[in-house]
Amino acid sequence: MTVNVLALGLNHVSAPVSVRERVSMPEDLVQPALNALRSSFGGAVKEAAILSTCNRTELYCAAEPHVTDQLPTWLAEFNQIEAGVLRPHLYMLDRDEAVRHAFRVASGLDSMVLGETQILGQLKDAVRTADEAGALGTLLHQLFQKTFSVAKEVRTTTAIGAQSVSxxxxxxxxxxxxxxxxxxxxxxxxxxxxxxxxxxxxxxxxxxxxxxxxxxxxxxxxxxxxxxxxxxxxxxxxxxxxxxxxxxxxxxxxxxxxxxxxxxxxxxxxxxxxxxxxxxxxxxxxxxxxxxxxxxxxxxxxxxxxxxxxSGTDAREAAVVQAEAIIDNRVRHFMHWMQVRANVPIIRDLQANAQSIQEQELERARKFLARGDAPDVVLEQMARALTQKYLHGTLNALNHSEEAERKQLLGWLPRLFPSGNERR
Structure with a gap:
């Protein structure tokens, strides 16, 4: 099952204080909320963290895609607020947009005070609380570590925090x-x-x-x-x-x-x-x-x-452009890491299948050698069998594909099966 990074929340831009205060979570309520969130979805929410400050309440989740539409209702019910009152003020972001949002929040680009530093400490506290609740796994842990790194880069290489009006x-x-x-x-x-x-x-x-x-x-x-x-x-x-x-x-x-x-x-x-x-x-x-x-x-x-x-932020707009460029670049890097990570189960299956074929052919070769067959003949037979099984899936796909798909497969063959010179 595919797992997405999701960010759901409301902030000082999307909601007035009269709404924000109804979903604000004091520190002692965050861990129970994390436990309730994960148990409510029966394992579909794999990982979660909650950031709640005077200007925002946000959920960050690693979850199955179908959870997306249900999270607003959960947040409303948990805070005993009508879903119809809350929904117009919520934003829901997934994948690269969720990652970009986390980076912008930590860097002070999404704050009421542009470039303020307090939010980074609050986000670190939220991650620590999630970790203590056992709600973090590999995906969100990697996301937040990269988030803190990006925030540091933005603050040290741009003037985003200079002359801030607190x-x-x-x-x-x-x-x-x-x-x-x-x-x-x-x-x-x-x-x-x-x-x-x-x-x-x-x-x-x-x-x-x-x-x-x-x-x-x-x-x-x-x-x-x-x-x-x-x-x-x-x-x-x-x-x-x-x-x-x-x-x-x-x-x-x-x-x-x-x-x-x-x-x-x-x-x-x-x-x-x-x-x-x-x-x-x-x-x-x-x-x-x-x-x-x-x-x-x-x-x-x-x-x-x-x-x-x-009214005091105009002088820093140039720094915002520079900061956004840094964030866009780092978002691409993180999404590439996510894509590589998603390929891991497929690679493991390929390796397991190859290992199984190898063991089968070795076992056959040992039997032939044990009955006295010539070693050169046995090795030649094993090499031929391994080659045929190695190419079977590809040749079968080419023989049974339509023209457009066949052209695409032929374009990939030089990369999947490089020549001897390319391998060297």
């Missing part, structure tokens, strides 16, 4: 649109992960009046806060203290909103119409989208920041 820088820019100079602003960060650390670095450079880090684990909050001379607070203190802050940046792994409409509405009343900028970088979202309807609240989602980010 999501963190975009968050600062949006806050400056409301407050101008941030020197008098009090900034609250909710979460203590990599994205919050990046944002804290950018905001700290603007020297705000104060920085506070809130996190479920106070120790992690303190580790981050110490880097920026910031204070810490518990998430449970948010309802009482939210009104203190002019800028709130949130990015946690919570499956439910942390800041609800009622909490923010009470905070705005205490602030007496003083504006508050809220940046929600989480998927699923940390801040209820209804908060955007409140007066004096400027709520920005990860998609809103993407619009700001895109």
């Amino acid at each position: 999501m963190a820088a975009a968050a600062v820019r949006l806050a400056e649109r409301v407050f101008g100079n941030l020197g008098d602003c009090k900034v609250l960060f909710i979460g203590a992960g990599e994205m919050i650390e990046l944002c804290a670095t950018h905001f700290a450079a603007q020297q705000p009046a104060s920085i506070v880090v809130a996190n479920r684990t106070i120790e992690r909050a303190e580790t981050l806060a110490n880097r920026f001379d910031a204070a810490v607070m518990r998430l449970s203190d948010l309802p009482e203290r939210l009104a203190e802050f002019d800028v709130v940046v949130s990015c946690t792994a919570s499956s439910l909103p942390i800041l609800g409409l009622g909490m923010v509405e009470r905070a705005t009343k205490l602030r007496r119409r003083k504006p508050i900028v809220m940046v929600d970088l989480a998927v699923p979202r940390d801040i209820e989208p209804e908060v955007a309807r409140l007066d004096d609240v400027y709520l920005y989602s990860v998609d809103d920041l993407g619009v700001v980010v895109q």
Whole structure:
């Protein structure tokens, strides 16, 4: 049975955050999802990996071709979302297009921030998780190793990552649109992960009046806060203290909103119409989208920041052309490897058949020698028999083929049976 490389998913281009957050998978759900995916198709999905970030959720599979049409339904059912809602936002790629997509994702060409590097680490984490779940085999392992190699080549030989405008820088820019100079602003960060650390670095450079880090684990909050001379607070203190802050940046792994409409509405009343900028970088979202309807609240989602980010990418378009050329070349190399790999069972059968013929003729020759036949005669008979069996299939195909097929076979004969000079 033929096995194809497939990529199914949705990203910041194909789906709004309101859809992406419904299929986003936290780290602890990925392994159960991989197990469910493979068991659901009764072995038709041979290998699989799942990449889930704030901007994309993607399945990479080595699977039998008939699985293609069924994967969207599985993804919808697993996430308890209507298939009709999900399908318009999905892309399904196979073979060389799936390989090209993996290479582009890892190289930062498919990111909201062109050339960003965080996605490569996220993809490596996804591959590690799949490996630990026993969901990787030869095909996907080779694909991802080549993917990481291509990403490194793109980043070291092109300027794709030069002068990148990050999501963190975009968050600062949006806050400056409301407050101008941030020197008098009090900034609250909710979460203590990599994205919050990046944002804290950018905001700290603007020297705000104060920085506070809130996190479920106070120790992690303190580790981050110490880097920026910031204070810490518990998430449970948010309802009482939210009104203190002019800028709130949130990015946690919570499956439910942390800041609800009622909490923010009470905070705005205490602030007496003083504006508050809220940046929600989480998927699923940390801040209820209804908060955007409140007066004096400027709520920005990860998609809103993407619009700001895109304005800074024009200078790198030449690097994109160079990167795409590298990727096209490497896709051809990988597809050639896949084709050679697909021929392995046929080659093994040919070798096994030849070995069987060899053993049969050797056994016959030994019997003739054992009964006293002349060695020269036995060797001549064995050579004649081997030659006839060697040519039998080809001669039979030529004798029973139509004209067009016969011409094609005759064209291949010099390559299949090179002359003595060519073999040397």
